Amino acid sequence: MTKTRSLALATALTLTLGVGIGAGTGAASAATSVATPAATSATSTSFVAPNGYTYDFANATTNDPKAAAALAKVRAALPSDWRSRQAAVAKRLKVEPSSAREALERAIDPTQYQCSPTALDAYVDQILSGIDYSNLFFLATTGALDVPTYDSLLFGSPTDPRYALPAAYRNELTSAFRKAQGFWDIDGSNIQLMAMHGDVLRDQARLTRTLAVMYEVPESQVAGLAQAIGEVVASDPGLQKGANPIFTLNAFAFSAEGDPDPVVAGVPDKLIFGDGILAALEAIGVGDVGPRAVLGHEYGHHVQYDKDLFNSPLTGPEATRRTELMADAFGTYFVTHKRGLALNSARVLQAERSFYAVGDCSFTSAGHHGTPNQRLKASTWGFSVADSAQKQGHILPSLTLDAQFEAKLPEFVAPDA
Known part of the structure; x- marks a missing residue:
């Protein structure tokens, strides 16, 4: 079955809610669907955009004169293996590169699953609509779209005002973070909470420093x-x-625990919020609870790191989907538990909507997080475990909660179409 692919660049411009950057996992990207130009073939990496030009993201080539001229300057300045260097650094730091990745075979049969655009997809359409295609291609190909991620990951500090959480969310997120540290049965005292901002792209010194690391x-x-x-x-x-x-447009957790690479091992455990994800949650109507639900999800990844829960017999998209759905369940368990954030019923619905909205239809992507329905099921189950507990003040050990989740996972991912 031929798949009509979304603009590869737009696929790269992903919401990585639930991203698990760190030991044993790549930064999983929940690809969004936006304007769909025609793919040249079922397995091609080239796309004809609405402006009439063809863009090949895998090979960094285009017949768009403006974009081609910009890339020619890049090739002249960087080593001939600049693309492979970029990919190698992303692999070392467990960061999923912002480029289209199409698997040769589908991980699951999308004809068996309900998967349609969500409010988040419409939001992404909106924020991309005013950007020049030539510039988007240049930024995606050179890795510039990843610069805020690398900058905050490698150089960010919670004591540096350049990485401070936005004032409107600072108290809310800090309070929820501290609550999570006391809720879960792991030592989270070394996890750093901070933000990333797009202003690094206007700071030539920081931008240059980050690109130097990205290209080695x-x-x-x-x-x-x-x-x-x-x-x-x-x-x-x-x-x-x-x-x-x-x-x-992402939030992510990072842990270098157990990584033999000295550069990676030197990066502290982090939980990072992007300005874009906060704006997106507000735009799709879950700004009240959404940020805390995301924080609960990301802290769930740190529980996975500490308890070695990333390991499973699954591979590729199905492996990522498992860890992301688990983080959805863990996150909702925390935000709804009486000793967690204890959200009321109306806010529980907002939390569930948050996870539904960031479901994706990228069945073949190694960053597949689960469809909207699957993420909603996992989140709803997390709430039910907390709500139906006989002892409302009792917090389940994370490994016990994991065992219960593993038993339910086949139900979450069963065909629903």
């Missing part, structure tokens, strides 16, 4: 690229000088 070259070698990226971000009104939510 001296800063002098990427200074020109940093300047070019800065000019694109400053000149395209749709990019809002880096403030467009697309640059920070």
Whole structure:
């Protein structure tokens, strides 16, 4: 069955709610569906965009003169293996690159699953609509869309005001974070809570520093690229000088525990919120509870890290889907439990809607998080475990909750179409 693919670039511009960046897992991306240009073939990586030009994200080629000229300057400045260097660093840091990844075979048969666009998909359409295709292609191909992620991951600190949580959410998220630290049966005292912002794209020094790490070259070698990226971000009104939510439309957990790479091992455990994900949750109508639900999900990943719950016989998309649905369940268990955030019934519905909205239809992607229905089922189950407990003040050990989740997982992922 031929799959009509969404714009690869838009697939790259993903909401990584539930991203598990760290030991034993890649940053799982929940791909969004936006404007769908025609794919040249069922297995091609080239796409004809509405502007008439063809973009090949896998090979970094295009017949768009503007984008081609920009990439020519990149090739002239960087080593010939610049693409493989970029991929190698992403692999070392467990960051899923922002590029389209199509599997040769489907992980699950999408004809058996209900999977349709959500409110989040419409929001992504909206924030992409005003951006020039040439600029999007250039930013995606050069890794610029990942810069805020790398910057906060490698250089961010909760004591540095440049990585401070937005004032409107700071108290709410900090309070929920501290509650989670006392709720779960792991030592979360070393986890750092912070934000990432698109303003790094306007800071040439930070931008250059980050690109140097991403390409494993001296800063002098990427200074020109940093300047070019800065000019694109400053000149395209749709990019809002880096403030467009697309640059920070994610939240993620990171742990280097057990990683032999000294560079990776030196990065502290982190839980990072992007401005974009907070804006998205507000836009789709779950701004009241959504941020705390996301925090509960991401802290659930830290429980998985600590308890070695990423390991399973599953591989590829199905493995990622398992860990993401588990984090949905753990997160909702925490935010609804009497000794957690104790959300009332109306807010429970908002929490469930939050997870439904970030479901995805990327069945073949290694970052497949689960369909909207699957994520809703996992979240609803997490609430039911907390709500139906005979001893409302009792918190289940995380391994006990995991065992119950594993028993229910086949029901969550069963065909529903």
